[in-house]
Every structure is written in C-alpha cells, then in structure tokens.
Amino acid sequence: MNALPDRRLHAYRPDLAEEALRGSVPAGHYVAGTPARLSAPVASLRPRPDEAAGIDTQVLFGEGLRVLDRADGWAWVKSDFDGYVGYLPETALDATVTPATHIVAVPRTFAYTGPDLRTPMAFALSIGSRLTVVSESETRGTRYFTLEGGQSVVAGHCLPVGGTAGDDYVAIAGRFLETPYLWGGRSGFGLDCSALVQLSMMMTGRSAPRDSDMQAAGLGTPIEREELRRGDLVFWKGHVAIMEDEATIIHANGHTMSVAREPLAAAIERTGYLYQQPTGYRRPV
The missing domain is CATH 3.90.1720.10 (endopeptidase domain like (from Nostoc punctiforme))
Structure with missing residues (x-):
C-alpha cells in the first residue's frame, strides 16, 4: 500500500481534500480553495482547530493563502509561500487580495498610524511581511510608505517585491542574533531553527x-x-x-x-x- 502524502504539505481529511489530491487520497469531496491573505501581523498555523494545539509554523502579514474550509471560527488553509497546511483563526484573514508591492526587509519594524515616527504604532511587522503601498511621503527627512489600510511604514525598512537584501544569507541570519526561540515560530518576533534558515x-x-x-x-x-x-x-x-x-x-x-x-x-x-x-x-x- 502506498504511503499517504505528507500532511504538512498536502491538505486532506476524511471529509475534504484539496483538488490536487483527487485520485490520490480518499475524501468526501475535493475543493480548489478560495484565495485570501493574512491581515494579522503574524498568525500561528496549527495541526487542528484548537488554541491548545502546538504551533507548526506561522504565516506573516500579507502572505497569500488558499482557504479550504471554514468552521467554528477557524479556517483550514494552505500557504502560497511554502505550501504548509493547517488551521488559523478566521479573523486573521482578508478575502480582498491585492498584489503586494513591497516586503519588509528588516527583522522587525512598525506600522504607524501616520507618516511620522511620533504617531502611535498601529502594529508591529516581521521581516517577510508583504505590503501593498499606495503612496509615499517624507517627514523630517525620513521617507514613509502609506499602505492600503492607511498605516505608514519606514520606506528604508522595505524592498520591492522580487528584490533581495543581498546574496549572503548568513549575514542576514546574523541579524537575528538574540531573537527569542519559539517552537514553530517563523517571524522576527520569535523563530525556530529551520525558520531561521x-x-x-x-x-x-x-x-x-x-x-x-x-x-x-x-x-x-x-x-x-x-x-x-x-x-x-x-x-x-x-x-x-x-x-x-x-x-x-x-x-x-x-x-x-x-x-x-x-x-x-x-x-x-x-x-x-x-x-x-x-x-x-x-x-x-
């Protein structure tokens, strides 16, 4: 008997599976899923819809997902970034999917309520977060990007989507020194060994x-x-x-x-x- 696919990267349950697995795994029915993106700064992806369940990995602000099912406040999703499958709170999702223009390129930064470092912080962002920039401005010599939600981020903390922070990934890993360890973590706020890589x-x-x-x-x-x-x-x-x-x-x-x-x-x-x-x-x- 052939082994079943890795559940971390293939979405299937007895009642439901992703369309790509039709003919490969048994399920009540198959779905292609609907697109969404993460609207929370970071969301933990869990193996079952339960806050007490351990964290398998995390999804970052603006990253795309395919939603396979929604029930009892939870969404069963598959990450567009690395294909990981799991459950996260439905409230962390935004069904309005617009193309990202920039990516956060520093371990951590802030989204402010206005284009000025003196305005209140709206939320924190991790490296890898995907942003849709609608305008830019300058305040006291610092450039800011304004996001579609109205918040502002320091432009110098971002790169255009498709850009890179150089070719030495070890130097980038060194920027995470003293970042807290978090099992299943995948952000500048806390991460595990493989997420660092x-x-x-x-x-x-x-x-x-x-x-x-x-x-x-x-x-x-x-x-x-x-x-x-x-x-x-x-x-x-x-x-x-x-x-x-x-x-x-x-x-x-x-x-x-x-x-x-x-x-x-x-x-x-x-x-x-x-x-x-x-x-x-x-x-x-």
Whole structure:
C-alpha cells in the first residue's frame, strides 16, 4: 500500500481534500480553495482547530493563502509561500487580495498610524511581511510608505517585491542574533531553527523548505564535515544550524532560547546526550 502524502504539505481529511489530491487520497469531496491573505501581523498555523494545539509554523502579514474550509471560527488553509497546511483563526484573514508591492526587509519594524515616527504604532511587522503601498511621503527627512489600510511604514525598512537584501544569507541570519526561540515560530518576533534558515534564504531570493527534516532531505547537496564552510548547514535529528565560518554556527536553539552563535564542536559535545552526532551536512545550491 502506498504511503499517504505528507500532511504538512498536502491538505486532506476524511471529509475534504484539496483538488490536487483527487485520485490520490480518499475524501468526501475535493475543493480548489478560495484565495485570501493574512491581515494579522503574524498568525500561528496549527495541526487542528484548537488554541491548545502546538504551533507548526506561522504565516506573516500579507502572505497569500488558499482557504479550504471554514468552521467554528477557524479556517483550514494552505500557504502560497511554502505550501504548509493547517488551521488559523478566521479573523486573521482578508478575502480582498491585492498584489503586494513591497516586503519588509528588516527583522522587525512598525506600522504607524501616520507618516511620522511620533504617531502611535498601529502594529508591529516581521521581516517577510508583504505590503501593498499606495503612496509615499517624507517627514523630517525620513521617507514613509502609506499602505492600503492607511498605516505608514519606514520606506528604508522595505524592498520591492522580487528584490533581495543581498546574496549572503548568513549575514542576514546574523541579524537575528538574540531573537527569542519559539517552537514553530517563523517571524522576527520569535523563530525556530529551520525558520531561521528559510527566512534568511528568502531574503536573498532563494527558497528553502519549512522544516529541518525537509531541508535535510533535499536542500542543496550532501557534503562531508571536513568540507564545511560559510553558508553550509549542519543537521541533527530535529535541528539545523548555519555555518558562519569553518568552525562557528548560528542557530535558533532551545539551550539559549534564542538565536545564538557558538563553536560547532562545542555544540556537538553539548547536545550529544540528547541528539547524538549530527546526521548530515549540506551545501545549499
């Protein structure tokens, strides 16, 4: 019997499945889903419609989704960004989908109620948030973008959609140092090990799967430990770290509960009793 598809990336339940799975998995009926985007600054995606359920990943402001079902205040969705499937509060969605023009390019920033840093903050935004800019202005030498909702963001904290923050994703990962660790987190407010890789690569125009096992299975090419250099990845069971140089890693980890820098040898020794030796090393292409 063939194994069922990975539920993290394929939407199916006994009563309902995404149209792409018709003929592959049994379900009561199949839907293509309706487009939406996230209107909350960040929303946690959960494996079931229950606030007590753990966080699998997160969706960022302005990111697109396909809504497969709505019930009891929850929406069952699939992310346009990385294909992740899960449940989030229906109130976090906006059915009006307009193309994003810009993306937040710094770990964290604010949306203000007006184009002036002295106006009240409307909400905070994470790196990777997608914005629709309708106008721009300048106040005391600082340029601001006005969003379709009327809020303003510092223009210098944004890039046009399709732009990049350079080609060195390790340097971007370093900007997250001391950001709190959050299991399932995927934002500048808190993130886990694989999200650090995914978000940092995203800002250089590269794509990466969401979870560490997905990254270990197919991100780049396998290498040996003695070949490690800046930008390579080290994998343990359930964990990934980025090589800052031949001997030092940057990783979001539960030991410091933050994004931290430490020698690879020390990390291997420290985690050996819990995670054993690294399971592999890969060089992203």
